[in-house]
Amino acid sequence: MNNMIVVKDFVKNYGHFTAVNDVSFEVESGSIFAFLGPNGAGKSTTINTLCTILDKTSGTLRIDGKDVSTDKDAVRSVIGVVFQDSTLDNKMTVEENLKMHAYFYKLPRTIINERIQFVLDIVDLAAWKKAMISSLSGGMKRRIEIARSLMHFPKVLFLDEPTTGLDPQTRANIWEYITKLQKEKKITIFLTTHYMDEAEICHKVAVMDHGKIIAFDEPYALKKRYTKDKAYIASNDKQALEVLLKKYNLNFQNKNGHYIVQLRDLSPLMETISEHRSAIKDMEIKKGTLNDVFLALTGKDIRG
Numbered sequence: 001m002n003n004m005i006v007v008k009d010f011v012k013n014y015g016h017f018t019a020v021n022d023v024s025f026e027v028e029s030g031s032i033f034a035f036l037g038p039n040g041a042g043k044s045t046t047i048n049t050l051c052t053i054l055d056k057t058s059g060t061l062r063i064d065g066k067d068v069s070t071d072k073d074a075v076r077s078v079i080g081v082v083f084q085d086s087t088l089d090n091k092m093t094v095e096e097n098l099k100m101h102a103y104f105y106k107l108p109r110t111i112i113n114e115r116i117q118f119v120l121d122i123v124d125l126a127a128w129k130k131a132m133i134s135s136l137s138g139g140m141k142r143r144i145e146i147a148r149s150l151m152h153f154p155k156v157l158f159l160d161e162p163t164t165g166l167d168p169q170t171r172a173n174i175w176e177y178i179t180k181l182q183k184e185k186k187i188t189i190f191l192t193t194h195y196m197d198e199a200e201i202c203h204k205v206a207v208m209d210h211g212k213i214i215a216f217d218e219p220y221a222l223k224k225r226y227t228k229d230k231a232y233i234a235s236n237d238k239q240a241l242e243v244l245l246k247k248y249n250l251n252f253q254n255k256n257g258h259y260i261v262q263l264r265d266l267s268p269l270m271e272t273i274s275e276h277r278s279a280i281k282d283m284e285i286k287k288g289t290l291n292d293v294f295l296a297l298t299g300k301d302i303r304g
């Protein structure tokens, strides 16, 4: 396995306050990795240290084999970053913003126009090259920021809450580009989010709380380990249903007319349903979510 990012025993203090407390993790090359956690968990601090913006207190952080503390320029040349808040210049055009980035990264002048076309094509905004940034919607600006971060062909793209504040359709749209970059360009994507549905589609997730990684795995594995699926059943004969649920040792509660049944495996539920078939009004099985994982680990909802 080839790891693009390796973090070992990372600690970051702000004065006497420890924002990141002895964190270690690795991110596989070409994968999409998410830091999931509530506000203040330490996600941005970690991302900013990896991006060479903040200095660590202790530990080792490497990107593509380069140390983020001692080899900052080399690290900067292989990463692209999209911050939480826009850093585009509103008084300039799309093209001018991208050119600024090209000059900053000392791209050869002869390739700049071609590169601008290339990155704008990736986010489907080539037609907006001459538009002022101030005339674009929030979602378009975010796409331009992603395009800009790709100008120097980074191996790793850091996205700090890339879709916060965007409407659901624009969020879906941004995700289309993120997955395209990972699949087609083989870029390693490292993002922070507090949206469960976004973390669900990542290859690996680190769940973070109070500066610690409290779980780290594929979303499916986390859900399997920490959550139970639940069946929601509405019945025309509640008494008979309760007798059956008890008979098959199923753990249940009655809420708002529905029986909520915790499932370890499906067979006792299947037996219950087949014996109760004629009286069932409605039934739905809900899978465990990453929020349930967070709840199981911390006793609180991820949104606080």
Ligand SMILES: Nc1ncnc2c1ncn2[C@@H]1O[C@H](COP(=O)(O)OP(=O)(O)OP(=O)(O)O)[C@@H](O)[C@H]1O
Residues within 6 Å of the ligand: 014, 017, 019, 037, 038, 039, 040, 041, 042, 043, 044, 045, 046
């Ligand atoms: N410059 C700073 N000085 C002091 N404390 C800070 C500083 N920056 C962050 N913190 C604190 O460190 C902790 C982690 O903050 P961080 O921004 O990394 O969290 P986060 O998980 O990214 O949350 P958010 O989603 O709100 O950005 C928080 O308690 C925050 O208040």
